[in-house]
Amino acid sequence: MTETIGIWIAAFLTLCMFSFLYKDNPFYKFAEHLFVGVSMGYYIPYTYYNAFIPYAYNPLFLKKEYILIIPFIIGFLYWFRFSSKYSWVSRYPIAFGMGMVGMGVPMSMHATVLVQMRSMMLPLDNINIILIFIGTISILLYFFFSKAHEGVYGKFTSIGIWFMMVGFGASFGYTVMARISLLIGRIQFLLGDWLGLIK
Amino acid sequence: MKFADRIQKVDRRIIYVILLLAVVLPLVFRLGFKTYTTTPVEDLYRHIDAAAGKDDLAILMDFTHDPGVLPELYPMDLAILRHCFERNIKVFTISFLPQGAAIIQMALSEVKEDYPNIEANVDYCNFGFKPWSTKLPIMLGMGDDIAEAVETNSEGLKLENLPIMQNMKNYDNIQVVVEISGSSMGQFWVIYARAKFGVDVAVGLTAVMAADVYPYLQSGQFVGSLGGLKGAAEYEQLVDIFAMNGLEFSKKKARNMAWVEAQYEELPELAQLYKYNKARIGMDAQAIVHVLIIFFIILGNIGYFLDRRAQKKSM
């Protein structure tokens, strides 16, 4: 019975969502607002049980690691956001979390710049590698902002645009394909497993 | 002028209905397009098929996927299992996701229905769900001793006491590891199992991920791959034309479309079941929708250009 109610609710909500394809309507609005509320409501107990209890409450109050009082207080400082006078206090926890960016400096230099540079330095011994090389260099120059795209230089950078567009086209095609297979899968399940229309 | 206007102003709901029809109709009325098989899929089929009838070789299927990607991956699960049960190939199944365990159960019981002689723990063994954190110890440990690394099957039985394990020791007895997932899990198998123990690894992936495995296929780190519904459809076809007709794999024949057509004529009833054609039927729908969308793009743009020309003229 719970299950049946569940399936009916799910079906009803699915229809509400699909009704948006026809046009914006009260059913869609209802489902949309419900979705917003339920999903936020889902996060609160989830965070409480899976983050607050094991990482904050247990170590401080049960394991008696009193040093954790400090981050506990820093966490509370977030709440000053609601005071118009003291809202600057909430910058402290934000700043603490931002400390991580220090790692981003060398890490992104290493992982996304230097590693990519190495993979570009292959010997130019076949046409595809030469094309990749030209493509990458011209895209890099396309994103070089200190020189206007004019003359020969402009022509070269526009090669970059062409490469990018072909690349984007490929990922476009792939994404379209993936979305459609998702829909097909859904309809196969609906028609086959639920309604039994196809076998 | 009027035509262009009309094209531009088609109600979107009509488009939605056309799309829906383009998906539903091919699913209900089978079109039966023949698939062209490709090398990565053939390679995987050949690799698995080479273990046919051997009791000291098995394939290991890793179902590390969740229900979200089932539409694309489930037909692969079924096709490979059917291939193995039909050709008497031993199968191990494992999953490092809790949801994967349920998928294994579902796939095994669905295929087993049609193969009453296939017995659990004799012809196949389901290792079940193993926690994500044990993934590395298990992958590495199987190089030494599968029974020791995996310990128990999904029913909690000790592996070394099971009949299927009598001739199985380590990766030497694993013909190929088939990783079916919507993530880059396959690369873990390459790094930890292939590089160290030389076991062959293949992957079944969602279409979006498929493009990322080309370098691995080219370097031979993956012996084969199934990419999305298309890969599954190709595998289904190979199982139909070879395994279901009791034939050994031959690439020459697989590429001969006339021969393939002929094989379809003599298929047993079992192969006609919807569940074993799911990927091919899905691919038919996919092909239709692709063509439809291309048609939409072209038509939409014709309208756009006519419109623009008209605007230019009027200026």
Add this chain to the structure above:
Amino acid sequence: MKRQIPLMIVLILGLLFVAHVFIPSRLSTDYLDWFMKWTKVIGPFAIVLGVFSLVYVHYNKIKRKAPTWGYSIVTLTALVVTTAVGFIWGIQEGTPYMWIFKNFNVPLGATMFSLLAFYIASAAYKAFRARSIEATVLLVAAIIVMLGRVSIGQAITHWIPDITEWILNVPNLAAKRGIALGVGLGMTATSLKIMLGIERSYLGGKD
């Protein structure tokens, strides 16, 4: 106090993190462990901001009787009930909380995803315009790839799958690489800017 100290915190922690990358020693990994431990304590408090903001917006709508305020009642009710249910009966499998998740969240989210195909179809017709030569190239490449991934493409000519593969392996690779390099450099620069206090918009406000 209002601005300098937070900036100092970011600078000091940031420099330590830079050092962490270059120093493999145990002290350095202990620092990371410490930071992670504290961040995990601080993290959960932030959710209150979201809840408060959501309640505030909808409460205001209801109070002001703004148009469609009735739906705000739906949102708030759903929020209160889901949260209460989670706290009263727990969040394990089989509780009303999970029941709500399975029968409300999952179908709503999944439906949203499957709507994407419909949007693509209508966008294909109405929005994907060859506005410029670049966009035309994009669309042509997309069409080739879409054909190349289904059997119809192969049936037309075996060139289509071959070209698809070439597009994926050559121009696509070059494009991804070029963009990733620039983005990576941008990320390095932004991280540096934040660390040095040049970029401070994340703090908000001027004082």
Add this chain to the structure above:
Amino acid sequence: MKVCSKFGLLLLMFTLLLVSSAFGKIVPNNEAVEGLKVENVPHDDGGGLMLSWKPLPKEKRIIEYRIYRGYTPDSLFYIGKIPVDAKMGVAADTMKYVDQGWTFFVDATSRAKLKHEKGQKKGTKGAEVLFRTVPRDMKVYGPMMDHYRILVVIPDKEYMYHTKMKEFTDIDSNEDGTVDTTSTILAGMKLEQLKYILTKLTVGKEYYYAIQALNMNRSASPLSEIASGQTTDDPPEKLKEFYAVAVTDKKQMQFEWSLPVFTDDQKQFNIYLYDEFDDQHLIFTRPDAYPYTPQTNAIVPYDSIAARFDAFNPANMKWYKFNIGEQDRQDQETLAKDEPIPAESITSAILPKPPVHFTVKDQPNDKGDQLQVYFGYPYYGLSKLTYNDAFTKLTVNYFISENSMYEVTRLILTINDTTKTEKTEYVLDNKLEFKVNWDHTQPMEIKGTFVCKHKGQEPLPDDFAITHTFRFDPEMQVVIIDYPPNEQMKEQIDYYYQVYRINHTSEVYRYAKELSFREREYVDKIAYETVQFRGTPRFSLDKKLLYFSTYLSVVNYKDQYPFYTQAIYLDQLKQQDEEIRAEIAELQKELETVTDKEEIEKIGNRIALYTDYIEDKPEIVKEANQLKSDKERMKMLYKAHCTNIRSFEYYIRKTDGQGHFIDTPVYTAPNGEQYIFPKQNWFNNDEIITLVAVLLFAALVFFMIKAARKGKRLYIRPIAGIQEIDNAIGRATEMGRPILFVPGLSSISDVATLAGLAILSKVAKKAAEYDTRILVPCRDFIVLPIAQEIVKEAHYEAGRPDTYDKNSVFFITQAQFAFVAGVNGIMIREKTATNFYMGMFWAESLLMTETGSATGAIQIAGTDAVNQLPFFITTCDYTLIGEELYAASAYLSKQPLILGTLKAQDYMKLLIVITVVLGTILSTVHLTFFMNWFPDK
């Protein structure tokens, strides 16, 4: 008022619906689990019981089976569950749960009080007996510890420095009425100081179990029968394999066997020789390495056999038979073979050649928890061969195994066809193409040689080459490699390597790793010591303390005391020493009175032993005991403990698994040291290039900012999307409709979000100037207040603080699609004229832009999400691609600081282009050193 009542009504309805559906007892869960059986686990150490029961039918919609255990039938505690998929149920006839090994018992985060399990109906079976998990209340868990084996895991720091010493005096009355008093000093600790306590079943005890099943509503089934079972310590299992080999010229026997499954209570392996009269002689014992894996092979010289079996004569080898027994701690033994087996006689020529250059070294650039073990010359294998239709082109996919002694820089491959083409691979990209002249009906050979960077070792032998064979299979249409293998490959494939190690506080080697014939290097992880393990503690209910033994192992002292231990308290040490001195004094007194020569010698020996114990101590212990403070002393001892427990000796055994094996000697470092200790490093040399790049970049930023501050004009080329921003805002003003600005869906730590916010501040300012409403929906609640501040600030800057509406920047939800649903609703209801999407987007991008295009809004997007860019480009009027988004924020702000960094970024890019061009030219002319400076992952 009306609002409140409406709200209340809805709340009520919603709750009623939920409560009625969730707890309406819709699927009655009124059947108890049946057929519960508890059986002993065979071959184990007596610490395992196996439960089995019949699962309930699928219709019951069970989601989990909960297992309860106790040592009396009247109080059972929850110990674990088996989750089940409610819809699919359990396919098998029986379900199993094995209660075995160390499982969690209690720690400081366990529940506070003893609590009955929920959902037990009064009057029904099991209403009183079921409890939830063991609470952290010592009154409950303390006495329970007597009925289980207990293992306590204690963080090192707590154990070393934060314990309370306490002396216990035990009085044992003997049968003859005398009393023995023994006093023990123990270390007292609170539960919260421990990591956790683990438990395991003890031998020969009866335990009680019951099962309860929960259905989808979490309502519990009636309790099953309470079944019980007794743990028994069984004899060990039979070993599956055993091989005996006599190497005649080396005058030794070699044995190899397989490992048992249960090693927990194993004591040793015994190898027996049966002579011609079938008499059994024990010739070798191999102690276990618990809790590590022991060696599974042994070399026994003829001499040592003769020492145990006088009549041993190698000439009679053909008469002798051999067997192996596995013996557990209760001295039960099982022989592997029903019939003893004869030995295979060979000469050492048949044995494999040992690996060359076996070395163990500290792993560089780590935190000091790894050692490098490597050996041998490099190896290459073929992973795949592909060909063209005419068999004139062959693509070879290879892989290389190298080690840090021989780093392969080039691979030279030659195909043994008529052309004998030789190809050199300069960049090792695992792929090489050949033009061949191959009659593909015949097998073919490929030969590979290496060019290596060898570090301080002798170069590769000139003739060192590896040859593989391959043939074409016409039916499969593939090339098959090394099947069958040639002579050289056969010698490789048949063997594998076992790495053994021993640390400096133990007496037996333990197995570290098996390496296949392809591998040449192994990085051994030597984890840092963080915890101590102790057995069942005493406890005191009034002090709420648990008491543990106080000894810490320090070193393997002179091999006589492999585990030389020291008490952790100085006072305890002094007390001990005093007791021993008193004992010596007493013995000396006794010595004066006795006359019997034998007795004198006996007492003399005891005195010597005791004196030795006091005098003869490892240097480090002596030194530490000089210190006055307990803490200082412990610091020193603990350091020694950590060093010795993490220093290892290594050797490698090359074997075929059947007794044909050969060992390398134990590795000796150039400084003569055999115990190798992993050192921690203070700089990661692999990251030098990163450091250089970061410094270079930082310097560029510094100079460019300086230049910008001086007022130097920094040129930035026009970016199409940016120039359209003004027009777009103007359009909205003309139409009198609001502007929508979505700052992406990611968090504040995402660069794209920051760039989006920077653009927001400019857009908001313009909008404020034109007096146009701007709507900013946020998904992240940290982004939200920041966006609010930014918009507020923009209004102030534009001189229009009055028009700022706090509600125009708002939070929707965290859920991705719910957020999009919300944004779409806004577009339609508010009829926004201009939509900005600046930041990070995922799959939802098209949903928004399509709706936007349907409402006829001008749309400007900017993101660095490559997969979403195509959709933006085709559906939006203007799109900032990748870096253009970052540049736009700088371009708009015109602040010297930000412009300066953008410039620095630009010049860095130029530098990258130059470097890459240079590197490519160099590698094209086969100079790969330059590209090898850069990291490859």
